[in-house]
Amino acid sequence: MKIGYARVSTADQSLSVQEDALNSAGVERLYSEKDSGGKWQRKELHRMLDALRPGDTLIVYKLDRLARSQKQLQDIAHMLKSGDIELVSISEQLDTRTPMGKAMFGMIGIMAELERDMIRERTTAGLASARARGRKGGRPKADPAKVKKALALYDSKEYSVPQITEETGISKALLYKELNKRKQSGVGS
Missing domain, CATH: 1.10.10 (Arc Repressor Mutant, subunit A)
Structure with a gap:
């Protein structure tokens, strides 16, 4: 089954462009919501994820409609892959049903992991440097x-x-x- 997910961040934005594109892509069931992509607790997102079954295809207009952080996107991608569910992004022309789409999605995951590792490395180096100068990390204590x-x-x-x-x-x-x-x-x- 082709399942679509559309999202805008605020109530005054319109879902119509995304919904039209998803319907043109042959979506059989559509989940839409107006909520921040930065939040993980989105009602329709979780309803949609619960409805997905092995062999289904999740179609989104853009990947950032699905998740606004690489961590969330990674988590969702892992759920989809382990559930034997394909992902199609209309705008990015990403389709994990094709070998190139699978490779591109894998590269996105690798780049996200690299970015996380680099941030961790910079943070660790910064904390070590601060400690060497006698500074402690964390927030200052309240008076x-x-x-x-x-x-x-x-x-x-x-x-x-x-x-x-x-x-x-x-x-x-x-x-x-x-x-x-x-x-x-x-x-x-």
Whole structure:
């Protein structure tokens, strides 16, 4: 079965160009959604992946409609390959049903792996260089006095979370993290 997947990032964008191209390619079942490609938790993407069966062909207008990161694309490609499902991208003229298409998709995977390895290598070298100069990695620790003040403001129930974060300069995430720590230890209210 030929299954199509179309996606745009925002509600005000139109799916019609992709849907028309997919229908012209003979798609028998079409999954469409308006959601960010950077998110993995996309309802229609997962419905489509669950519907695929061995021997099916997944057709997309462009590979970036399927995934916006190489990691996601690699994960999906692995799922498709292990499930005996072919992939066709109309714009890139990629068709894993052909020997050249399989080779090109393999090259995309190799390039993605190379890119990941190079990033890892540069990161490791950068961290080693920083350590050699006496610097530590990671985020700087929050000022304990600011955290204490933020918790006191929160406990007073006179300030909203945005007011507290603006007043103290700590992030909302850190405030909630500290509140959760306190809650788990049974200290304060």
